[in-house]
Amino acid sequence: MEESRPRAMSASPWLFLLLLCVSCATGVFQAGAQPDNKGFITIDCGLSEETGYEHNTTKLWNAPDAAFTDAGTNHIISPEYVVVSMAKIWYSLRSFATGMRNCYTLRSLMPGLKYMIRARFMYGNYDGLDQPPVFDLHIGVNYWQTVNISGPKAPYLVEAIVIVPDDFVQVCLINTGDGTPIISGLDLRPLKRTLYPHATATQGLVLVDRRNFGPTDANAVVRYPHDPHDRLWWPKFDGITWANISTTEKVENREDDPFEVPTAVMQTAIIPQNASQNIEFSLYPEFTPKDPSPGYIAILHFSGLQRLPSNALQEFYVNVNGEQLSSLSFMPYYLFAVATYNSLPSQSGRSSCSITINATAKSTLPPTINAVEAFSVFPTTNVGTVSQDVSAITKIKAKYQVRKNWVGDPCVPNTMTWDGLTCNYGIASRPPKIISVNLSSGGIGGDISASFADLKAVKYLYLSNNNLTGSIPDALSQLTSLTVLDLSANQLSGSIPSGLLKRVQDGSLILRYGDNPNLCTNGNSCQPAKSTRSSTLAIYIAVPVAVILVIVLVVLLCCFLRRKKSGSVSNSVKPQNEMTMSYAMVNDVCADSSLRLESRRFTYKELQMITNNFQRVLGRGGFGYVYDGFLEDRTQVAVKLRSHSSNQGVKEFLAEAQILSRIHHKNLVSMIGYCKDGEYTALVYEYMSEGTLQEHIEGMRNGACLTWTQRLRIALESAQGLEYLHKGCYPALIHRDVKATNILLNAKMEARIADFGLSKAFSNENETHVSTNTLVGTPGYVDPEYQATMQPTAKSDVYSFGVVLLELVTGKPAILQEAVPVNIIQWVRQRLARGNIEGVVDERMRGGYDVNGVWKVADIALKCTAQASVQRPTMTHVVAQLQECVELENGRVGGNTNNGFHSGSSDDDPNLSYDAYTTDRSTSVNQNSTTFEMEHNVIRVPTMSTGPAAR
Ligand SMILES: *[C@@H]1O[C@H](CO)[C@@H](O)[C@H](O)[C@H]1NC(C)=O
Numbered sequence: 001m002e003e004s005r006p007r008a009m010s011a012s013p014w015l016f017l018l019l020l021c022v023s024c025a026t027g028v029f030q031a032g033a034q035p036d037n038k039g040f041i042t043i044d045c046g047l048s049e050e051t052g053y054e055h056n057t058t059k060l061w062n063a064p065d066a067a068f069t070d071a072g073t074n075h076i077i078s079p080e081y082v083v084v085s086m087a088k089i090w091y092s093l094r095s096f097a098t099g100m101r102n103c104y105t106l107r108s109l110m111p112g113l114k115y116m117i118r119a120r121f122m123y124g125n126y127d128g129l130d131q132p133p134v135f136d137l138h139i140g141v142n143y144w145q146t147v148n149i150s151g152p153k154a155p156y157l158v159e160a161i162v163i164v165p166d167d168f169v170q171v172c173l174i175n176t177g178d179g180t181p182i183i184s185g186l187d188l189r190p191l192k193r194t195l196y197p198h199a200t201a202t203q204g205l206v207l208v209d210r211r212n213f214g215p216t217d218a219n220a221v222v223r224y225p226h227d228p229h230d231r232l233w234w235p236k237f238d239g240i241t242w243a244n245i246s247t248t249e250k251v252e253n254r255e256d257d258p259f260e261v262p263t264a265v266m267q268t269a270i271i272p273q274n275a276s277q278n279i280e281f282s283l284y285p286e287f288t289p290k291d292p293s294p295g296y297i298a299i300l301h302f303s304g305l306q307r308l309p310s311n312a313l314q315e316f317y318v319n320v321n322g323e324q325l326s327s328l329s330f331m332p333y334y335l336f337a338v339a340t341y342n343s344l345p346s347q348s349g350r351s352s353c354s355i356t357i358n359a360t361a362k363s364t365l366p367p368t369i370n371a372v373e374a375f376s377v378f379p380t381t382n383v384g385t386v387s388q389d390v391s392a393i394t395k396i397k398a399k400y401q402v403r404k405n406w407v408g409d410p411c412v413p414n415t416m417t418w419d420g421l422t423c424n425y426g427i428a429s430r431p432p433k434i435i436s437v438n439l440s441s442g443g444i445g446g447d448i449s450a451s452f453a454d455l456k457a458v459k460y461l462y463l464s465n466n467n468l469t470g471s472i473p474d475a476l477s478q479l480t481s482l483t484v485l486d487l488s489a490n491q492l493s494g495s496i497p498s499g500l501l502k503r504v505q506d507g508s509l510i511l512r513y514g515d516n517p518n519l520c521t522n523g524n525s526c527q528p529a530k531s532t533r534s535s536t537l538a539i540y541i542a543v544p545v546a547v548i549l550v551i552v553l554v555v556l557l558c559c560f561l562r563r564k565k566s567g568s569v570s571n572s573v574k575p576q577n578e579m580t581m582s583y584a585m586v587n588d589v590c591a592d593s594s595l596r597l598e599s600r601r602f603t604y605k606e607l608q609m610i611t612n613n614f615q616r617v618l619g620r621g622g623f624g625y626v627y628d629g630f631l632e633d634r635t636q637v638a639v640k641l642r643s644h645s646s647n648q649g650v651k652e653f654l655a656e657a658q659i660l661s662r663i664h665h666k667n668l669v670s671m672i673g674y675c676k677d678g679e680y681t682a683l684v685y686e687y688m689s690e691g692t693l694q695e696h697i698e699g700m701r702n703g704a705c706l707t708w709t710q711r712l713r714i715a716l717e718s719a720q721g722l723e724y725l726h727k728g729c730y731p732a733l734i735h736r737d738v739k740a741t742n743i744l745l746n747a748k749m750e751a752r753i754a755d756f757g758l759s760k761a762f763s764n765e766n767e768t769h770v771s772t773n774t775l776v777g778t779p780g781y782v783d784p785e786y787q788a789t790m791q792p793t794a795k796s797d798v799y800s801f802g803v804v805l806l807e808l809v810t811g812k813p814a815i816l817q818e819a820v821p822v823n824i825i826q827w828v829r830q831r832l833a834r835g836n837i838e839g840v841v842d843e844r845m846r847g848g849y850d851v852n853g854v855w856k857v858a859d860i861a862l863k864c865t866a867q868a869s870v871q872r873p874t875m876t877h878v879v880a881q882l883q884e885c886v887e888l889e890n891g892r893v894g895g896n897t898n899n900g901f902h903s904g905s906s907d908d909d910p911n912l913s914y915d916a917y918t919t920d921r922s923t924s925v926n927q928n929s930t931t932f933e934m935e936h937n938v939i940r941v942p943t944m945s946t947g948p949a950a951r
């Protein structure tokens with residue numbers, strides 16, 4: 001199996017050692033860290049051998065892990081836990097006693113491709129403490145799973161399927177305070193894009209269980225090479241209630257098969273012993289403390305293994321937790337693999353997942369099943385630091401051998417930002433960017449890395465008190481945002497590059513370079529300077545710098561104290577409009593955001609200029625008017641100026657500014673800056689040229705009517721914005737005034753939620769609501785439960801959003817002005833109760849919609865507007881449902897009415913027209929997971945219960 005060995009491994013041991021040393025020394029661990037010719041990476045963690053070894057049955061090359069991580073120590077499990085037949089991978093492990101986050105970096109991947117990542121853990125009392133750890137796993141910057149190794153004997157295996165956005169992926173172990181994280185093995189397998197359609201750019205899959213029914217060898221796990229993707233198919237049989245059936249014929253995969261179950265798995269199946277009974281089994285999930293009831297996906301694989309006589313019929317229904325997966329029956333196809341599954345994760349919250357397969361009344365044969373897979377889903381929506389910054393700072397880390405906590409993503413999550421870095425998570429700054437690097441007194445030597453010039457957003461660069469030598473790269477002058485460059489107290493030589501001098505002269509850069517004895521500053525005579533001269537130089541430089549600093553400080557003070565005169569200082573060194581918001585009115589944090597975001601601060605005078613003296617009014621509300629304006633760079637903006645007579649106080653106004661400065665999402669209107677200048681307060685937003693959703697629903701904008709596709713998209717996008725408030729912010733934010741006038745549309749008709757003046761954060765973790773004394777909101781949209789209790793919850797927003805959905809479906813306002821004003825919810829419920837969807841849908845769409853899609857949206861809306869908040873879905877659920885509607889609609893508009901991504905069933909055989917679109921009902925699949933691979937006689941405890949069930 002030479003060809004599967006990583007490249008460097010097959011080189012001579014000396015060369016390899018050399019490479020290893022080089023890589024240790026530089027911190028770049030590229031050598032030997034390549035995928036093999038199939039794109040596989042197989043790592044035996046903690047292996048002390050230098051070259052790795054070939055796995056005895058798969059013939060895959062297991063590489064040692066030194067090339068993939070630069071932390072941790074090697075260990076082997078305690079001898080008492082070694083079982084003779086145990087696969088070698090379980091013997092060794094790496095433990096990470098220091099650092100909150102430690103990562104493995106898997107490189108040379110294809111950005112955008114789907115990968116299966118599998119990790120193994122066996123504690124085996126390696127440390128003699130008899131205390132298995134509990135820790136978290138992340139894939140890149142997204143939480144994957146909590147590993148709770150329940151006992152020293154239990155091998156533990158986890159698997160995820162994700163789309164990897166970059167050409168590398170990091171698997172990180174996070175110390176959560178419950179013991180030292182360990183790992184025994186790590187595998188990466190590329191998957192085709194078309195496989196596992198449930199895994200998307202924003203959602204990953206976590207394996208719950210994967211079973212091969214009626215295996216020919218009851219102890220064997222089917223994997224590579226039988227499964228070219230090297231999935232592990234654990235055997236499942238039960239000689240009492242089930243009979244095994246099998247074939248030696250090949251079971252074909254269709255060309256568009258999204259699962260490609262290997263023929264070795266599909267060749268075996270089970271049927272009930274007693275032909276009149278059902279097939280019934282359960283999967284038990286591991287408890288996941290972070291998300292006690294995640295959404296589950298169940299995928300069931302079928303194939304006919306016997307050619308049926310013409311008068312025979314094998315037809316059955318599939319039930320997951322008592323809910324039928326589809327109203328249509330299912331028929332296996334002779335020697336073809338076909339799957340059925342729920343397309344949306346089921347959220348039933350049950351603690352186990354029971355699957356029942358029962359024959360239809362017409363069926364002459366008992367039901368059957370060949371294989372099952374179950375997954376839970378996890379969001380992969382966190383975005384890592386911009387990749388150019390990552391590669392630049394990684395090179396800097398390698399060059400100077402920075403250790404600190406420099407592992408994983410540099411900026412994300414913000415609780416684990418690399419020491420010495422500051423990142424901007426702000427408006428227009430997604431993905432996050434590095435804005436400050438402090439390596440002062442860092443003990444670094446050598447020349448100044450050219451990679452600093454690749455940190456395009458950096459403002460502050462502190463490299464003082466080191467042993468840096470060589471000349472100062474002029475490329476640094478190209479960093480337009482660079483405001484402070486501190487190179488003092490180093491061994492730099494040569495002269496100061498002209499580009500930097502120019503930046504200093506024009507006042508855009510503060511440069512500190514004192515105490516560099518060999519640096520010359522007058523350009524023409526560059527002999528090594530004498531010490532007397534250099535100290536004068538230092539003073540020469542230090543004094544103006546100090547003076548400038550004092551001026552800046554004074555100016556800043558003036559700016560705060562004498563608000564009206566602030567216009568007069570706009571030419572000082574530091575750009576005046578960059579201020580740090582520090583109102584401590586809301587003390588909490590949103591995901592990927594920081595408390596100290598830089599928002600532009602405007603003076604009243606500037607606003608006058610921007611709005612051309614408040615000439616064009618865009619709209620008005622309780623607070624005053626919104627004006628049209630243009631920034632210096634011609635960016636169009638909307639300026640919301642609080643009028644003095646406004647009933648929205650300064651406090652609410654600033655609360656909104658504060659909230660907006662820390663929430664950033666593509667479906668929330670973004671704030672460009674704010675003004676608090678004397679009695680004037682204003683917020684400056686991005687310009688939303690298409691106005692409010694309300695105007696579009698009423699047909700007030702050029703009389704055109706929104707199409708169904710547009711409505712669906714607006715619904716989904718605004719739902720995503722709200723979901724972010726509820727889930728992306730911690731503690732959650734409640735908007736409290738969701739309505740069609742607070743959903744704005746930009747030129748591309750993209751929807752954003754606006755107006756956070758009434759938004760409130762949950763003040764503490766255990767509180768599920770906030771209490772206030774005044775009822776806020778807009779008639780027609782207010783949650784009745786909130787009205788009764790005065791305690792708004794996230795579900796109050798869900799209620800209001802349901803009303804918006806109804807407006808989108810009907811084209812009618814929240815309160816219909818009929819003879820007696822009637823609430824839109826009642827109006828719709830009454831009509832739908834009569835089964836009359838056409839009587840509800842906005843007739844201006846002239847039938848340009850799919851009735852099923854409209855039903856579904858109406859159904860979501862009615863669930864959102866349920867009287868009791870517990871019956872309402874969460875915004876996460878609403879987003880998932882709407883996503884499904886959008887996909888359905890895209891499929892329809894694409895001219896392909898009954899085909900979506902559910903191609904697990906046949907489209908050309910009407911008998912197999914198993915429509916998964918109707919199957920989004922709850923189908924909670926539980927897991928007892930995964931636990932461990934029964935690899936060569938390590939016996940896996942069967943965890944599925946089976947039992948006969950009468951029909
Ligand atoms: C780990 O699992 C055990 C047993 O299932 C449980 O008692 C314990 O609370 C879990 N630990 C953590 C930190 O979740």
Ligand SMILES: *[C@@H]1O[C@H](CO)[C@@H](O)[C@H](O)[C@H]1NC(C)=O
Nearest residue numbers: 420438439440441442460462
């Ligand atoms: C940079 O880091 C050094 C050492 O950790 C520290 O003393 C110094 O205050 C930092 N400088 C700035 C500007 O944050």
